[in-house]
Amino acid sequence: xxxxxxxxxxxxxxxxxxxxxxxxxxxxxxxxxxxxxxxxxxxxxxxxxxxxxxxxxxxxxxxxxxxxxxxxxxxxxxxxxxxxxxxxxxxxxxxxxxxxxxxxxxxxxxxxxxxxxxxxxxxxxxxxxxxxxxxxxxxxxxxxxxxxxxxxxxxxxxxxxxxxxxxxxxxxxxxxxxxxxxxxxxxxxxxxxxxxxxxxxxxxxxxxxxxxxxxxxxxxxxxxxxxxxxxxxxxxxxxxxxxxxxxxxxxxxxxxxxxxxxxxxxxxxxxxxxxxxxxxxxxxxxxxxxxxxxx
Amino acid sequence: xxxxxxxxxxxxxxxxxxxxxxxxxxxxxxxxxxxxxxxxxxxxxxxxxxxxxxxxxxxxxxxxxxxxxxxxxxxxxxxxxxxxxxxxxxxxxxxxxxxxxxxxxxxxxxxxxxxxxxxxxxxxxxxxxxxxxxxxxx
Numbered sequence: 001x002x003x004x005x006x007x008x009x010x011x012x013x014x015x016x017x018x019x020x021x022x023x024x025x026x027x028x029x030x031x032x033x034x035x036x037x038x039x040x041x042x043x044x045x046x047x048x049x050x051x052x053x054x055x056x057x058x059x060x061x062x063x064x065x066x067x068x069x070x071x072x073x074x075x076x077x078x079x080x081x082x083x084x085x086x087x088x089x090x091x092x093x094x095x096x097x098x099x100x101x102x103x104x105x106x107x108x109x110x111x112x113x114x115x116x117x118x119x120x121x122x123x124x125x126x127x128x129x130x131x132x133x134x135x136x137x138x139x140x141x142x143x144x145x146x147x148x149x150x151x152x153x154x155x156x157x158x159x160x161x162x163x164x165x166x167x168x169x170x171x172x173x174x175x176x177x178x179x180x181x182x183x184x185x186x187x188x189x190x191x192x193x194x195x196x197x198x199x200x201x202x203x204x205x206x207x208x209x210x211x212x213x214x215x216x217x218x219x220x221x222x223x224x225x226x227x228x229x230x231x232x233x234x235x236x237x238x239x240x241x242x243x244x245x246x247x248x249x250x251x252x253x254x255x256x257x258x259x260x261x262x263x264x265x266x267x268x269x270x271x272x273x274x275x276x277x278x279x280x281x282x283x284x285x286x287x288x289x290x291x292x293x294x295x
Numbered sequence: 296x297x298x299x300x301x302x303x304x305x306x307x308x309x310x311x312x313x314x315x316x317x318x319x320x321x322x323x324x325x326x327x328x329x330x331x332x333x334x335x336x337x338x339x340x341x342x343x344x345x346x347x348x349x350x351x352x353x354x355x356x357x358x359x360x361x362x363x364x365x366x367x368x369x370x371x372x373x374x375x376x377x378x379x380x381x382x383x384x385x386x387x388x389x390x391x392x393x394x395x396x397x398x399x400x401x402x403x404x405x406x407x408x409x410x411x412x413x414x415x416x417x418x419x420x421x422x423x424x425x426x427x428x429x430x431x432x433x
Contacts, residue, residue, distance in 0.1 A: 032346075033344060168342065171342045172339055172342065175335075175338050175339050175342065175343075175344070175345060176335075176339065178344070178345060179334075179335040179338065179339075179345045192302075193302045193303075196302045196308075197300070197302065197308065197341075197342055197343045197344065198342070198343065198344045199344065200344060200346060217307065220307065221307075225305070276400075279305030279306070280305055280306055280307060282302045282303045283302065284302075284303075
């Protein structure tokens with residue numbers, strides 16, 4: 001039996017002359033939070049649209065919860081909760097009307113849970129969606145995505161442009177979803193601090209390609225942030241094997257090591273410099289390093 | 296439970312949790328038999344992946360600092376850490392090296408550092424004592 005929650009193989013997509021997705025492969029196993037990161041225009045939303053069956057694969061294949069989302073939209077969409085960056089909600093409805101509307105679509109809609117979420121998010125069911133603040137609008141979108149207890153929650157840039165209180169609610173929802181057995185989350189974000197907190201696995205996208213896709217522990221554990229110090233001030237960045245792009249000035253320079261740490265350490269010593277700090281990089285450090293390497 | 300997580304700390308999140316719980320115990324703010332929050336609850340509080348909290352608890356359990364029993368949840372263990380001596384030495388050596396590196400960079404002489412260690416030890420011991428007295432009374 002195929003255990004993957006999401007399996008994308010060799011997916012390619014062109015818009016006109018532009019390659020939006022190029023040979024994308026991902027395999028999401030059950031019970032995890034999968035983080036999709038990349039700059040704007042990297043292809044995250046295009047990939048997510050394929051998972052929802054809003055775009056058909058031009059090349060390659062897409063399987064979500066064991067089905068092709070274009071061939072079997074009902075089986076797939078019934079079991080997905082989705083919140084988009086645009087958060088397109090029917091403006092003229094009240095929150096209560098939206099809840100009834102969602103209930104008609106989702107056989108698993110849990111009315112008790114929906115009201116519980118309303119309370120947690122401090123939403124008033126009689127309020128018209130049009131009149132909601134930005135934060136309340138997102139919370140309403142989140143309620144609509146969660147109350148049928150979907151097997152897979154997909155959030156596309158849920159936190160962009162929001163205040164910390166709403167982001168807190170979104171992260172809380174992700175954590176609760178994955179804490180319940182067998183449920184899964186995929187979310188895209190360019191807030192790498194959030195991804196580092198909640199993701200089990202991370203894919204880094206750049207210009208339509210996946211440049212890295214591994215468990216987060218492995219990504220962070222296999223990279224090292226190194227600061228070195230020269231006796232004499234340097235006018236140009238050092239160029240040492242095993243090191244990435246160097247930041248700094250004069251005596252001290254920092255890099256994220258993406259290669260062989262021993263090799264880099266030897267090169268540092270040979271260049272007459274000393275390692276003054278070595279630490280685990282943040283996901284942001286690794287992201288910037290891997291994207292600048294690709295460019 | 297007062298724990299703070301930073302993505303830019305330079306050490307993995309699970310390890311930040313492990314170290315801060317060890318600190319809370321050493322500082323007498325948590326004592327034998329005290330209950331730790333369930334994994335899911337702490338994950339929601341810290342806004343981190345539940346698997347990360349679970350990993351931190353596993354780590355603390357294998358270090359003998361906490362025990363997990365069906366029904367009563369996760370509590371701080373009664374006796375000190377049952378680690379092998381060699382393992383204790385290994386862990387402490389790592390920390391001491393870091394401390395020595397830091398103090399040499401700050402140009403703090405070894406004597407001052409040792410004095411400071413003794414002072415801190417007394418402060419922490421007093422806190423633990425106070426705590427066990429108030430617990431006996433309670």
